Amino acid sequence: MNYITGYYTTKFGELWDKSLFDLVEEAINGVLKSTNLERKKIDAVFFGNMLAGVLGNNLHSTSKLSEILDVNIPVFRTEAACASGGTAFNLAKTYLDANSNKNVLVIGAEKMTDYSPEEVITALSAAASGEEQEAGLTFSGLYAMMANFYLEKYHYTEKNLAYVSVKNHYHGTLNDKAHFRRKISIDDVLESAYVSYPLKVLDSSPISDGASAIIMSNNLNFIKKQDYSASVLASEIATDTISLKSRKNIDEILATKIVSDKAFKMAKIKRSDINVAELHDCFSIAEILAMEDLGFWKKGEGGQKIMEESTTYGNGGNLIVNTSGGLKASGHPVGATGIKQIGEIFLQLTGQANNRQVKNAKYGLAHNVGGSGGTAVVTILSS
Amino acid sequence: MVGIVSYGFYVPKYRIRTEEIANVWGKNPEDVKKSLLITEKAIAGVDEDSLTMAFESASSALSDVKVDRNKIKVVLFGSETHPYAVNPASTILAEFLGIEKNYLAYDTEFACKAATGAIISAQALIKSSYSDYALISGSDKGMGKTHDTLEYTASSGSVSLLLGKDDLILELLDFESFSSDTPDFWRREGIRYPSHGGRFSGKPSYFYHIEESSKSLLKKTGLKPEDFAYGVFHMPNGKFPVQVAKSLGFSFGQIKDSLTVNYLGNSYTASALMGLTAVLEKAKTGDLIFMCSYGSGAGSDSFVLKVTKNLDKRRKQFLKTVENKKYINYPTYLKFMEMI
Amino acid sequence: MISPVKIWRRQKDIRKILGKKGKIFLWTKIFTPGTGFKKYAPYPVVLVELENNEKVYGQLVDHEEKDLKIGKKLISVLRKVRTASVDGVIAYGIKFRPLK
16 A cells, blocks of 8 residues: 655745746655655655746756755656646556555646746647647637537536636635635636637636645555555546547546546545545636546536535535645646645645645545546545 | 630638728828729738638639649749748649649749739740640739838739630630830838839839730731720729720720729739639620730730630639628738738 | 748648538637737637548638537638748648638
C-alpha cells in the first residue's frame, strides 16, 4: 500500500517575483519540512509540467531538479497537457508498486505569467491536434464546442453553467492559497465577456503560476512516524483521441468514464462512498461533464443538478466538489493542478482543511484531464 | 481557330459605398460620385487575396466543361497585387486546381493589362500545338492610398478564361497590342500603395494607348465600330471608358452593359475582363465584341471576339450573382485591406 | 515563421477537400485567439461533416450570425488561414462558406 504523507502548495496566482524553479524550490522545501524528510532520503522525483519547453525554452528539467535537490537520484518528467500533474503522480505510484521501501517526491509546477496572453493561448493549444490549431481553435474553443453541443442536446442555457463558477469562487474564499478569493454571482458570470461562445471569462479557469508537491511512500517505518497519512486506493489513467472530431460522443469525455470505472474497481468502493472530490473544471462545462462521466450524476442531468447546489460546501450534501476552489478560483498553473487536487483531498482526509473541512471525510477522489479529453487521471484516497 | 472555351468570375461579398469613404475625408459624396461615376466598390475579406480569388474564378471556369486537366499545359496568372514579390502564384493556383505538373506557368505584370497580355501569348502556345488549353487568370485585391482618388476606385475581383481550340464560346478573330514607356501609374518594390501622375494618366496615357491600339486593330481587320454588338474598355473610373468609346465611334448603347465599374469599382487586371463577363450574360450567337484593355506604364491590348452558339450552354449569371452583397463601413474596409 | 515544409505538406490534403459540401456538426466563436489569428478575431470555427462523412475543422466566412447553428449547410473554400509573418510563406487552407 502506498501512502501520501506530506503536501505543500505555493500560492497560485500572478507570482511576478518567482520564476518556475523558484516556485519548485518553495514547494520542495515546504513539503520536505511538513513531513520531516531529508532530501537525501528521497528515492526518486516525478515532475509534471506542460509549458516550460514551449514558453521558456527550458527542458531537461530532470537535470535541473537534480541541481536544485543536490542529489543524483532518478528524476522523471511527465507531460499530458493539463493532466501532467496527475500523470506524474500515477507514474510515481507505479514506481512504488515496483520498488519496496521507497519515498518519492512528486511535484507539479507551471509558470505562465511571464508571457503575453496570446503566447500562452497559443502554447496551450499545443494540447490540441494540428488541424484544430490550424483552424484557429484555441483550447477554450474546443470546450466551447462541447458546451454548445451539450446545452443544445439537453436544453440548458449558459445560466446552468454559471452555477459551477459561482460555487467554486465561494470555495476559493475559503482557501488561502487560491488565485481568486472573491465571491461572484450568476449575473456576474453571465455578464462577463465571451472568450469562445458560449464560454465567458467567468466560465474559464485563469492563467496562473504555482507549484504543488507531495511526498508518497511505501516505507512503513517512515509512514509510522508521520502525523498525517492517507492511503492511495487507486491511481488510474486512460487516454482517448487528441482530436475532438474523432471522439465517439461529444457530450462526454470517454477517457474519464473508462478511468473512473477502473479506479473504483481497483479501490473496491462505490461512487456514493466518495465524500469529497477535486474535479477538473478548466471550464464550467468540464465540471458538469466530469460529474456525469465519473458516474456521480446521470448523463444529461448535470445542468439541472448543479442548480441544486448540493456539491457546495456547507449545504449538507454527501459529496462536496472542489473545496480548493477548483481550477476556476484556485487557479490553473497547468502542471501543478493535478498535484494540488490530490493534495487538497489529502488535506480533507487528514482533517487539515481548516474552514473548508468536510466533516468525516473518509474517501476522496481527484480527477485530472488533459486537453479536451485526451487523457484522464483518477486518484482515490482514503483516510 | 483559337478562342475562349469557358470563363469564370469571382466578386467578393463585401461593398463599400462612395459616401462612406467621402464622409471620412470631409468630401461631398455627390461630387465624388459625379466625377468618378462609381457608387460603390467590391472589397475582398481580410483572409482573401489575389490567389484565393483566382481559385474561385478559375474553379468556376473549369466547372462547366469536361476538360482533362492534364491537357492544360499553360497557366498564367496576371495581377498587380501578387501574393509574393518572388514566388509564382500561377503554380499555387494550378496545384489547387489539380493541374499536374507537365505545364508551363508564370506570373505576369503589366498593371491592369497583365491578364490580357497573357491571352495573346497563350493563344500562340495553343496555335503552335504546345498545349490544347491555357488557363488565364486576372485577379487583384486593388490597393489605393487613403485620401486619394484610387481609394474610391480600386476594388477586388477576379476573372479566369480557359483558352482552347475546340468547343469555343468566343472565337478570337484578331488582336493587337500597343506599348510605350509612359509612367502614369506605378508601384515601387516594397511600397504598399501605387502612385500615379494625376491628370497625366488621362490623355497621354489611357486615351492615347487605347485609341492607338483600337484604331490599329480596326484598320487591320477592316471593321468599323458599328459592326460590333458590344464594346468593352478598361475601366479606371466610370467616365474614361465612356469618353474613349465615344472618341473611337462606339455608341453609349454599345458599352453600357460592360460598365461594371459603376457598382464594382476597378478590379485592376480583372477590370476589362469583368466588363466582358457582364456583356457575355446578354450576348447572342454571332455577336462581335470589341475589347480593349489598358495597363499603365503603358500599353493596350485590343481584341475582336465573336460569340458562338456554345455561349448559350456556358453563360454565367452575373448581375444577380453580384447582387448578393453586404455593405461594410470604413474601419472594416481598412481592416479587410490590412491597412490597420 | 511557419515551416514552409509543413505548409507544403498540408497543401496536398487541402486540395482534396476544396469545393466540398457539408453541414455544421459543432461550432463556436473565438474572441481570444492565439498568435497568428488576431487579425481575424472574433471568428467562428466550425467542425463540418462533409457529404462523405469525413469531419473537417475550419473557420466560417461570409456568414450571418444566424448561419451559426448545428446542421447549417456549407461549402469549403480556399482562404488564407493564418497571418503569415511579413517574410514567411503564406498558409492557404480550408474555410467554409454558408450555402443559401
